[in-house]
Amino acid sequence: MGSRSVVITGASRGIGLALTRVFADHGHRVFALVRKPDAQPIREVIRSYPEQIIAIKVDVRDAESVAIAAQQVAPHAPDGIDIVVNNAGILLSREVMEPRKFAIEELHRTIDTNTVGPLRVVQAFLDLLEKRVASIAAHENAWRPRVVNVSSVMGSVASVSERRNYSYSVSKAALNMLTRIIAFDLKELGIDAFLVHPGWVRTEMGGPAAHFSEEESANGLYRQILGWTSGDAEFIDFRGSALTW
Ligand SMILES: NC(=O)c1ccc[n+]([C@@H]2O[C@H](COP(=O)([O-])OP(=O)(O)OC[C@H]3O[C@@H](n4cnc5c(N)ncnc54)[C@H](OP(=O)(O)O)[C@@H]3O)[C@@H](O)[C@H]2O)c1
Structure with a gap:
């Protein structure tokens, strides 16, 4: 497999930074999309690659x-561009809301980041993805450029069994639906789109009790992101297991 050009959002820390390191370590080109390009953690990784x-x-x-x-x-x-990984995301609160205390602002901001954000990125990078489709079509038509949206099991409607904070779950459920629908449009352009759950990971978002290290998650995601082919399940975890919607 040759070197790929990869766009990763939320590459400043957590899973996005770990994924940036893994892709670079395997010889790929990474465009690390961050809010602060001069911040220390991404600068340190760039120093290595x-x-x-x-x-x-x-x-x-x-x-x-x-x-x-x-x-x-x-x-x-x-x-x-071969791959766009929409990884940037926020979880503003784990607090379960009482009736009549709907956190409307939190919901707006979470959806704007976790759901609309990926759509903005796809829209902006579509020309570059299509350009890649044209350049590989002749000799490598089994592998298609791809949009990979980082979702969560918290976005699975079927798995909800008790009250919980709704902003994050709603934003990821909407991202799942969005991805399934735009996958049809992108497919016609020669581009795939699917969803990955990174596992419960020890990042600022996941917290110290989470099951997996950033490296374990990023290594698994790396394999799924490159190895995924049309016809595979469209919502998978970092080990490739299909998840319920
Ligand atoms: N950790 C888990 O257990 C877990 C489980 C399931 C799904 N996920 C998903 O995995 C992804 C990465 O999570 P993580 O655990 O690595 O979270 P994290 O450590 O909190 O990092 C979040 C990343 O998103 C970036 N970001 C947030 N808002 C942004 C914005 N408006 N524009 C650009 N970048 C923005 C942050 O940048 P700044 O540094 O600038 O804030 C940071 O790079 C998220 O989509 C999350 O929902 C995580």
């Missing part, structure tokens, strides 16, 4: 910043 990682400023809630990022990536990716 200076030829392979470029940090680019993005706030996924800001359509203009996403569009500018795509323009900045374009000259570095003359054959287009």
Whole structure:
């Protein structure tokens, strides 16, 4: 398998940073989309892989910043982009809301980041994904460029069995639906789209009690992201197991 060009959002820390390191370590090119390109953790990873990682400023809630990022990536990716990983996400609260205390603002902000954010990124990077489709079509037609949306088991409607904070779950359930639907549109352009759950991971979001290290999750995700083929389940965990919707 040759070297791929990969866009990863939320690459400043947690799973996104670990995934950036794993892709670079396997010789791929990573465009690390972060809110602060000069922050220490991403700078340190770039120091280890200076030829392979470029940090680019993005706030996924800001359509203009996403569009500018795509323009900045374009000259570095003359054959287009192979993979877009929509990993950036927020979980603002775990608190279970009482009736009449609906956290409307929290819900808005979470959906804007976790659901609309990935759509902004797909929209901005579509030309570069299509460019890649055109450049690989002749000799490598089994592997298709792909959009990988990082979801969560918390977005599984079928798995809800008790009260819980709804903002995060609603945003990921909506991301799941969005991904299933845009997959049809993207397919016609020669691009695949699917969802991955990274496991419960010891990051700022996952907390210290989580089951998996960032490296375990990122290594598993790396294999699923590259190895996925059309016809496989569309909502899988980092070990490739199909998840319920
Ligand atoms: N950890 C888990 O157990 C777990 C489980 C299931 C799913 N997930 C999903 O996995 C993904 C990564 O989670 P994580 O655990 O690595 O979380 P994390 O450690 O909290 O990191 C979140 C990342 O998202 C970025 N981000 C947040 N808002 C952004 C915005 N508006 N624009 C650009 N970047 C933004 C953050 O950037 P800053 O550094 O600038 O804030 C950071 O890089 C998320 O989509 C999450 O929902 C995680």
